Amino acid sequence: MRNDRRHAEPPLVEREREQTVLASVVAELAGGRSAMVTVTGRPGRGQDALLRWTADLGHARGLRVLRARATPAERDLPHGVVVQLLTALLGPAAGPVRALVGGDPGHHLPGLPALLGAARALPTLVAVADTQWLDAASLRWLRALARRLPSAPVALVASRDGAPPPEPGWPAVDAVPAGPVLAMELPLAPLSARGVATAVESICGVPGDEHFVAAAAATAGSPAVLEEALRAFAGRGYPPVAERVPELCAAAAAVTGEHVTRVLRGLPGEAVAVLRALAVCGDLLDFPLVCSLAEPRPPDQRRVRDTLEAAGLAVTDGDTLRICGPVVRSRVLEDMPAAQRADLHGRAAELAYRAALPDDQIAELLVRAEPSGARWALLALRRAAATARRERDPRRAAGYLSRALAEPLAPAHRVRLSLERAGIEAVTTPEASDRRLGELARAATAEPGLRARAVDLGLARGDAGWALRAAAEALPGALGAERDRLIALFWLAEQTRQDDTELMVPAVPGLPDRPGTPAQAGVRAWQLALRGEHPDAARELARRALVGSDPLVLPRLAACWTLCLTEDWAEAGDRLDALLAAVRPEHAPAAAARVLTTRAELNLRRGRLAAVSGDLAAAERALPRSGWHPHAVPHLIAVRVAAALESGRFDEARALADAPAPSGVAESVLWSCVLFTKAWLAALKGRWADAAAWSRECGRRLLRRQWTNPALLPWRSLTARASGALGDHAEAVRLAREEVALARRWGTPGTLDWAEHCLALLDGDRPASRTPRAAPAGLAAAWALTERAAAELAAGHRDAAEPLLTEASAIPARYPSGLLARRVREVAARMTGPAGGDPPGPAWTALSEPERRVATLAARGHANRDIAERLAVSTRTVQHRLSSAYRKLGIGGRAELGELVRAMEGT
Numbered sequence: 001m002r003n004d005r006r007h008a009e010p011p012l013v014e015r016e017r018e019q020t021v022l023a024s025v026v027a028e029l030a031g032g033r034s035a036m037v038t039v040t041g042r043p044g045r046g047q048d049a050l051l052r053w054t055a056d057l058g059h060a061r062g063l064r065v066l067r068a069r070a071t072p073a074e075r076d077l078p079h080g081v082v083v084q085l086l087t088a089l090l091g092p093a094a095g096p097v098r099a100l101v102g103g104d105p106g107h108h109l110p111g112l113p114a115l116l117g118a119a120r121a122l123p124t125l126v127a128v129a130d131t132q133w134l135d136a137a138s139l140r141w142l143r144a145l146a147r148r149l150p151s152a153p154v155a156l157v158a159s160r161d162g163a164p165p166p167e168p169g170w171p172a173v174d175a176v177p178a179g180p181v182l183a184m185e186l187p188l189a190p191l192s193a194r195g196v197a198t199a200v201e202s203i204c205g206v207p208g209d210e211h212f213v214a215a216a217a218a219t220a221g222s223p224a225v226l227e228e229a230l231r232a233f234a235g236r237g238y239p240p241v242a243e244r245v246p247e248l249c250a251a252a253a254a255v256t257g258e259h260v261t262r263v264l265r266g267l268p269g270e271a272v273a274v275l276r277a278l279a280v281c282g283d284l285l286d287f288p289l290v291c292s293l294a295e296p297r298p299p300d301q302r303r304v305r306d307t308l309e310a311a312g313l314a315v316t317d318g319d320t321l322r323i324c325g326p327v328v329r330s331r332v333l334e335d336m337p338a339a340q341r342a343d344l345h346g347r348a349a350e351l352a353y354r355a356a357l358p359d360d361q362i363a364e365l366l367v368r369a370e371p372s373g374a375r376w377a378l379l380a381l382r383r384a385a386a387t388a389r390r391e392r393d394p395r396r397a398a399g400y401l402s403r404a405l406a407e408p409l410a411p412a413h414r415v416r417l418s419l420e421r422a423g424i425e426a427v428t429t430p431e432a433s434d435r436r437l438g439e440l441a442r443a444a445t446a447e448p449g450l451r452a453r454a455v456d457l458g459l460a461r462g463d464a465g466w467a468l469r470a471a472a473e474a475l476p477g478a479l480g481a482e483r484d485r486l487i488a489l490f491w492l493a494e495q496t497r498q499d500d501t502e503l504m505v506p507a508v509p510g511l512p513d514r515p516g517t518p519a520q521a522g523v524r525a526w527q528l529a530l531r532g533e534h535p536d537a538a539r540e541l542a543r544r545a546l547v548g549s550d551p552l553v554l555p556r557l558a559a560c561w562t563l564c565l566t567e568d569w570a571e572a573g574d575r576l577d578a579l580l581a582a583v584r585p586e587h588a589p590a591a592a593a594r595v596l597t598t599r600a601e602l603n604l605r606r607g608r609l610a611a612v613s614g615d616l617a618a619a620e621r622a623l624p625r626s627g628w629h630p631h632a633v634p635h636l637i638a639v640r641v642a643a644a645l646e647s648g649r650f651d652e653a654r655a656l657a658d659a660p661a662p663s664g665v666a667e668s669v670l671w672s673c674v675l676f677t678k679a680w681l682a683a684l685k686g687r688w689a690d691a692a693a694w695s696r697e698c699g700r701r702l703l704r705r706q707w708t709n710p711a712l713l714p715w716r717s718l719t720a721r722a723s724g725a726l727g728d729h730a731e732a733v734r735l736a737r738e739e740v741a742l743a744r745r746w747g748t749p750g751t752l753d754w755a756e757h758c759l760a761l762l763d764g765d766r767p768a769s770r771t772p773r774a775a776p777a778g779l780a781a782a783w784a785l786t787e788r789a790a791a792e793l794a795a796g797h798r799d800a801a802e803p804l805l806t807e808a809s810a811i812p813a814r815y816p817s818g819l820l821a822r823r824v825r826e827v828a829a830r831m832t833g834p835a836g837g838d839p840p841g842p843a844w845t846a847l848s849e850p851e852r853r854v855a856t857l858a859a860r861g862h863a864n865r866d867i868a869e870r871l872a873v874s875t876r877t878v879q880h881r882l883s884s885a886y887r888k889l890g891i892g893g894r895a896e897l898g899e900l901v902r903a904m905e906g907t
Contacts, residue, residue: 012049013202013223014195018186022054025155025182029123030061034149034181036156038131041188043312044222044259047159050188051127054157058125064089064118065125070133072266072307079110081128081138086111089118108137109144116152123153131160132310149181161310191223199223200240203230208240215245219252222312228255253327260331263311270298271307278314278323279332280341281348284361287321293347345369349377359383360396367403378407385420389586392621394427397586412447415440419450423457426590427627434458434466441474449551451478452485452519456552459493460591461623462632462668467493472508481517488519488555495530495705496631496669514541521545522555525562532709532746539566546575553583553591557598564602565711567748567778572602585622593623594632600639604646605750607779607811609818612643630664637665638673645681646779648819657681672701676713683722692722710739711751714780717758724762736762750781757784761791782808782820790827801831844900846888854881858894859901 012019018039025035039047058065068084089111118124128134128142146156191199196217200208208216219226229252238244264272273294282290291301298304305321308314313328314321323329333341346369352362353376363384366377381404388397401421405414419440425433440454451474459467471490478486490508515521522545528538545559556579563572576599585592600615616639628636637656644653657678665671679694699715702708710716716739724732736759743755785808792801805827812821847855850871857867864882868875891897 012046012053013199014191015046015050015188018050018188019053021184021186022050022157023057025157026054026057026061026063026125028182029058029063029125029153029155032123032153034152034154036146036149036181036183037158038185039157039159039188040185041161042190042222043161043310044224045188045190046223047161047188048129049224050186051129051157051159055125055127058127058155063125064122065127066115067127067129069129070131070135070138072133072263072268072271072311075133075135075268077135078137079141080135082111082141085115085126085128089115109141112141112144112148115145116148116154119152119154124155126154126156128156128158131158132306161312191217191226193217195223196226199226200230203227204234204240206240209242211242212240212245212248215248216240218249225252225255225259256325256327257331260313260328261335263313264332264335267311268307270294270296271304271311274298274304275308275313275323275332276336276341276344277348278308278321279329280344281352281365282314282321282323284352284357284365285348285355286319289351289355290321293344293351342368342370346372349380350374353377353380360387363400363403367399371406371408373408378404378409381407389424392586394424394589398424398428415443415447415450419454419457420587422454423588423590426457426461427623430461430627430629434461434463438466438470441470442477448480449482449485452482452489453551455486455489456554457588457591459489459554460588460594461627462590462594462629464493464495464497464631468497475508484515484517485519485550485552485555487511488515488517488523489552492523492526492554492558495526518545518548518550519552519555522557522559522562526558529562529565530705530707530709530712532711532742535566535747538562539568542566543571549582553579553588553595557591557595560595561598564598564605565709565746565748567711567750569602569606569778573599573606576602585618589622590627593619593628596622597636597639600643601635604639604643605778605780607646607782607818607820609643609647612639616640616643630662631668631670633662633665634668634670634672634674638670638677641674641677641681645677645684646819648822650681650684653677653681669701669705669707672698672707672713672715675701676715676718679715679718679722683718688722688725692719692726695719695722708742709746710742710755711746711748714739714751714754714758716742717755720758720762729762732762733759750778753781754784757788760788779811779820782811783823786820786823786827790823790830793827793831798831801827805831844889847885851881851885851888854878855885855889855897856901858882859898861898 022037025037028035039050041047055065055067066085066088068081068088070081074080115124115126126145131139131142134142142156142158145154149156193213197208197213200213200216216226216230219229229248232251232255233240233244233248236247238247240248264275267275273296274291277290277293281293287305288301291298291304305314305316308321309316313324313332315324316322323332336344345365349362349365349369352365359380362377362380366381371377381400385397385400385404388394388400398421401417401424405417405421409417418436422433422436422440425436437454437458441451441458443451455467455470455474458470468490471486471493475483475486475490487509488511491511511520511524511527513524515524521541525538525541525545528534528541539562542559542562546556550556556575560572560575560579563569563575576595580592580595580599583592583595596615596619600612600619603609603611603615616636619636625633625636641653641656644650644656657674661671661674675694675698679691679698682688682690682694695715695718698713699719702713702715716735720732720735720739722732723729723735736755739755740752740759743752746752785804789801789804789808792798792804805824808820809824809828812818812824844852853871854867857870858864862870864875864878867878871878886893886897889897889900891900
């Protein structure tokens, strides 16, 4: 009895109406009235439980109860259900088979008179489960019984799952004689949320919380699955709470999978074949095309559809038959032999290609099929990979390319595809990318130029040691231009390798002072820039490297960096834009990320802080942090910290600077960039001892690699400021003078301004006179001018401070909420007094009077139409003057204009 209750109670939740009807049928039958009731619904909604409950009730009322169940395996066995009923009626010893074959061999209703006669002696309940699987002979027999219900007290109670029964059909309600016979159909609805909650409490013993019940409701379409899953869940001692929803979902998936496996064993072969085809491509192809893939091909598509729906494995969606959920799909595919599964995917892919389906859908089928050598398959995979790259789905793109490489390919085509895949794998599996690129660099059959491109892509991720070895090992097999490019890449990697240990690599020729190839020119320019030597030669070499369309990215990026350090910023920005367009993040994400990070630092040096944020975000979209090699990550971190500092976001800057460094990051020479930002942050907060320690360590790392140019990182001046604040004036002056000497050797205005003003702050000497510029050379120079103006003002030299501050204010006018803008306003307030407000920057004074009036009103929130009415001009004139003001101020819209005007008004 306990076992019966275990099966009966939970599925009977919210089945009170049906139980009332069936109880009435049993009571009427006991009084001599016949009935026919069919319980219908999706599989698992409790049909079997209701039939068991009704049979148990019939037993309790003293009725005769005959039970039978139709199965898919016996669908073609004549009189299968009839044999079960007559065996229950006559007993095994009576031999139901003799009843079927004895007497008249042409008799089509064997045993029916015996059943009716027995019912006249004792009212009989006939319970038949799963009538959707009835064989034709049993169906005819039960239809005959339904017509004869008025002649004997018999209640025929049946259950049916899924779709309507096959022809000739289960007896309809109106086909049963009216009057003395009660006839009806009981459709079962899914459980409501309240019913699910009741089932959870009944099985788990305690009420489930809201999130758990909501998750359980996902299986409520099948109360039987819900019951079994809840019992498995509760059997492990879990409480029904939100934290345990994953365990419930796992239990439900396991129960569903076991159900599918059981059903598959009982399905006809043709239905299994169609179901497997549905699992492969049912979402892509129409049902007739799916059936054409099945082997054996079904003779009757309607019958197969009804069979799969009745089994609860598929459902009709419009004109399409779909698998019922991913668990069913995966279990069906797992049940197939691997070779058969691959063959089915291949045939489905070809059919999808002929049906002109999208390439990505064809490719998804092909990745699970064996290589065929068909040209259409290779083209579909290549096009699908290109689409995935455009959609920023590198994992899918790499998968399609890996599958394309399994096809028979010409050697040159194979290495090009391998290079493309390795570039994409920098995002998904960077170590695998390095390994593949190394293999390509050493490949004896590599096409011309491919070795150098492979090393270039690998170096873009940041592993200089890997690139040194790869370039040296590839050199013996390279000739001509490729050999020159490999030499250039070797020396470019040598500049940033993390230590000074002797590498066990073949000897590599050095770079000439005046290289003739673009790649070598770019690397040689970078060498000069790092050492702060011969700026004119460095500039010339960098420009030569950027002429033409050399296929390598990193030497051209080094040339752009050189132009950045020579303060040819507009040219450097244009070249970086062109390089980024040539690289394209979807093809070479690591290289694109390095270009974007370099452009971010260029924009930072120019004071374009909004552009910095956009470039940094784009860099991490192109190559997530996990794809960067640890030796390249410090550059990204340092630019982020510096951008946050310049924007006045001290908490963000401190969090970025103090975050634990990933393994291997601090070993890179580029970690000196992070150390400099940490020293800068400490200096801004007055922590001079920390500032001195970090800036000195920054300098030590740079000097070890002979990076002496102060345009890279002015660590000497920062250390000098810290040393002076700590009382070591002599050391401070020594470092400041050393930086001035190096800055004069390099000769760029911004670097020299910074160094000279720092020295002037320490020893009281004014910098050499020079002609004021319309704008400072960059952010660093603007800071130097501002601090020098503050010092002049503190010394009482107002006349000297005013032009310095006016010159420095151009950059903060473009970004009025930044840290430099705050410092400019602070110094200006001291210059003009508490009521004076901030002086307008030179960009503001460049506006005409009508432009200033329009800009001021727009900054205060007035709409263009309102401004036009106030100034008695047209709306078009207002728009023209605003556009002109934006262009002269170097800002992007009303938000920045409002910040600028409020800053000048002291709001």
